[in-house]
Amino acid sequence: MIPAKYNLRNLRVRWMTTLLTVVSTGLVVWASVLCFGLTDGLQYALKVTGHELDLIVLRKGATDEISSGIEQKVAREIASLPGIAKDEQGQPQCSVEFVTILTKPRRNNGGTVNLIVRGLESVGRTLRPGFRIVEGRDIEPGKFEAMTSRSMAARFENLAIGEKMEVNRQYFEIVGYYEAAGSAAESEVWTDLRDLTIARKTPAAVSAVCLRAESPEQRDALVALLADDKRFKLNAIRETKYFEDQMNQANAIQYIGYIIAGFLIFGAMFAAANTMYAAVASRAREIGTLRALGFPQGSILLSFLFESVVLCSLGGLIGCLATLPFNGLSTGTANQFSEITFSFRFGPRVLAQGVMLALVMGVLGGLLPAIRAVRLNIITALRER
Amino acid sequence: MSNSNAGETVVVVRDVCKEFHREKLTIPVLSGINLQLSEGDYLALMGPSGSGKTTLLNLIAGLDRPTSGDVVVCGQNLGQSSEGELAKWRSRHVGFIFQMYNLIPVLTAYENVELPLTLTSLSRRQRDDHVKAALEVVGLQDRMDHYPRQLSGGQEQRVAIARAIVTDPTLLVADEPTGDLDARSATEILELMHRLNTEFRKTIVMVTHDPNAADRARRILHLEKGLLVSEVVESRTKKAVQ
Numbered sequence: 001m002i003p004a005k006y007n008l009r010n011l012r013v014r015w016m017t018t019l020l021t022v023v024s025t026g027l028v029v030w031a032s033v034l035c036f037g038l039t040d041g042l043q044y045a046l047k048v049t050g051h052e053l054d055l056i057v058l059r060k061g062a063t064d065e066i067s068s069g070i071e072q073k074v075a076r077e078i079a080s081l082p083g084i085a086k087d088e089q090g091q092p093q094c095s096v097e098f099v100t101i102l103t104k105p106r107r108n109n110g111g112t113v114n115l116i117v118r119g120l121e122s123v124g125r126t127l128r129p130g131f132r133i134v135e136g137r138d139i140e141p142g143k144f145e146a147m148t149s150r151s152m153a154a155r156f157e158n159l160a161i162g163e164k165m166e167v168n169r170q171y172f173e174i175v176g177y178y179e180a181a182g183s184a185a186e187s188e189v190w191t192d193l194r195d196l197t198i199a200r201k202t203p204a205a206v207s208a209v210c211l212r213a214e215s216p217e218q219r220d221a222l223v224a225l226l227a228d229d230k231r232f233k234l235n236a237i238r239e240t241k242y243f244e245d246q247m248n249q250a251n252a253i254q255y256i257g258y259i260i261a262g263f264l265i266f267g268a269m270f271a272a273a274n275t276m277y278a279a280v281a282s283r284a285r286e287i288g289t290l291r292a293l294g295f296p297q298g299s300i301l302l303s304f305l306f307e308s309v310v311l312c313s314l315g316g317l318i319g320c321l322a323t324l325p326f327n328g329l330s331t332g333t334a335n336q337f338s339e340i341t342f343s344f345r346f347g348p349r350v351l352a353q354g355v356m357l358a359l360v361m362g363v364l365g366g367l368l369p370a371i372r373a374v375r376l377n378i379i380t381a382l383r384e385r
Numbered sequence: 386m387s388n389s390n391a392g393e394t395v396v397v398v399r400d401v402c403k404e405f406h407r408e409k410l411t412i413p414v415l416s417g418i419n420l421q422l423s424e425g426d427y428l429a430l431m432g433p434s435g436s437g438k439t440t441l442l443n444l445i446a447g448l449d450r451p452t453s454g455d456v457v458v459c460g461q462n463l464g465q466s467s468e469g470e471l472a473k474w475r476s477r478h479v480g481f482i483f484q485m486y487n488l489i490p491v492l493t494a495y496e497n498v499e500l501p502l503t504l505t506s507l508s509r510r511q512r513d514d515h516v517k518a519a520l521e522v523v524g525l526q527d528r529m530d531h532y533p534r535q536l537s538g539g540q541e542q543r544v545a546i547a548r549a550i551v552t553d554p555t556l557l558v559a560d561e562p563t564g565d566l567d568a569r570s571a572t573e574i575l576e577l578m579h580r581l582n583t584e585f586r587k588t589i590v591m592v593t594h595d596p597n598a599a600d601r602a603r604r605i606l607h608l609e610k611g612l613l614v615s616e617v618v619e620s621r622t623k624k625a626v627q
Contacts, residue, residue: 003503005492286490292448293476294477379449
């Protein structure tokens with residue numbers, strides 16, 4: 001095999017073209033990894049929200065909480081059904097919730113977008129993963145108080161602690177920020193169920209019931225019971241399935257991301273190929289010499305492919321490292337009805353995708369120039385100046 | 386063509402023709418060449434530009450294949466060998482000395498000389514011994530860490546010679562080895578090649594335009610328009626060949 005130092009030193013000698021190629025590859029990997037991290041963050045936010053044993057009970061025919069309406073009396077009866085898990089105090093983990101959408105302005109003249117406001121009782125908190133107050137305090141029922149996540153407070157006007165959010169001319173004071181393991185709950189504003197239904201002037205109706213079954217068998221039994229019982233006319237959906245459907249948004253972003261990444265990769269591959277073609281052309285005599293000395297064509301091919309892969313990997317590495325400052329940074333996108341906030345996630349899988357991208361660019365970009373190097377006629381190559 | 390030496394036959398060129406094709410034209414370069422070289426022979430190929438001497442050298446070195454006829458070198462019929470077989474064969478049996486030295490600019494003198502050894506199964510330590518021995522033969526053991534750009538033309542050619550002999554090949558082929566050197570360096574290189582021939586019994590085939598360089602050879606073959614027209618042996622006796 002041709003020693004690796006031959007290629008590495010050539011990259012150093014041609015530092016200007018090396019630098020330009022590394023920068024262009026790095027930019028492509030950076031943009032692609034950002035896109036992958038964005039999608040991963042959104043998928044994670046929706047995925048982490050769903051619990052295997054949790055059900056969302058909606059009105060029959062409704063596909064989401066916004067379009068669903070259940071009589072509060074009927075909703076309360078669900079808590080008495082068998083198979084619902086109990087909390088430490090022996091209370092059923094069954095949360096009656098009212099969800100409404102408000103159009104609210106974003107900060108910094110970002111226009112107005114839909115905001116989900118959820119009214120719920122204390123049991124609702126136990127059904128959200130990793131729920132905890134991180135600043136301020138929890139709301140007190142009857143006081144028209146609200147809380148939200150830090151990222152929502154940063155994105156929307158009037159959602160910071162001490163500010164007041166208006167719902168039908170009723171003002172809810174923001175008293176705290178919570179976290180819920182990066183789930184979709186962090187894209188909402190929470191207030192007391194009763195306070196919200198009063199403000200919305202719908203005291204008898206709620207949107208949905210969220211509950212946790214004792215076991216998968218009980219969960220399936222509850223689904224069947226609620227579907228079959230004519231009295232309820234309700235539809236219980238597994239939470240994981242519910243959020244899976246919501247994930248279509250993330251999938252769309254992902255596909256768009258892949259298409260954009262594809263175009264960018266194509267461009268970067270040309271940059272890498274151009275650099276390698278120049279390398280082959282300027283080193284024709286060296287290639288001829290190596291062939292004359294007895295290095296087989298396979299060695300030449302691998303040597304130039306290796307050089308191209310190193311070139312692109314350097315770019316890939318820099319591109320991946322450059323995304324790290326964005327890790328955990330909150331952003332948002334329009335969901336089916338409202339805005340959902342989530343964080344960029346650059347886990348090992350996303351970074352591995354970036355590295356793979358660089359390797360693919362290196363191999364594909366370097367392949368044709370390497371084949372050209374292999375196909376050089378030895379005698380012609382030796383005559384090159 | 387007679388064999389001027391009593392050693393083992395190293396090169397046999399039998400009825401060799403070589404043609405090149407350019408678009409629809411067929412250009413004959415060598416016609417009916419016969420030649421035999423024994424171990425320890427030192428042959429200079431001379432002739433005007435386009436006479437086919439470099440083509441003949443390339444055929445003997447396994448860089449090209451004849452259109453017809455046989456080229457058998459160190460027991461291998463080169464015309465019937467694949468590209469891969471030729472590469473392997475060259476790495477074992479041939480050392481190359483080029484007019485422009487053809488050193489790899491990003492490798493030091495030591496690394497350039499070591500390059501052919503990376504194709505062998507020698508250990509790092511064994512390679513080190515071979516490289517140092519080869520550099521000692523050419524008198525450049527104190528320049529082994531220098532890059533080609535840090536060496537004079539004569540020194541570069543000596544490094545190239547060290548690279549050519551480091552695998553201890555049977556045959557050395559040299560294409561205008563002094564063509565790019567000043568007179569003093571040229572003399573040094575020719576003396577070194579003479580030493581390789583007499584002291585190390587290397588069989589050498591050299592293409593040259595320089596009569597002084599050719600004078601160092603045991604045999605001189607003149608080519609014209611692809612034909613061997615005359616041979617001069619050590620006794621300086623000219624005889625017609627064709």
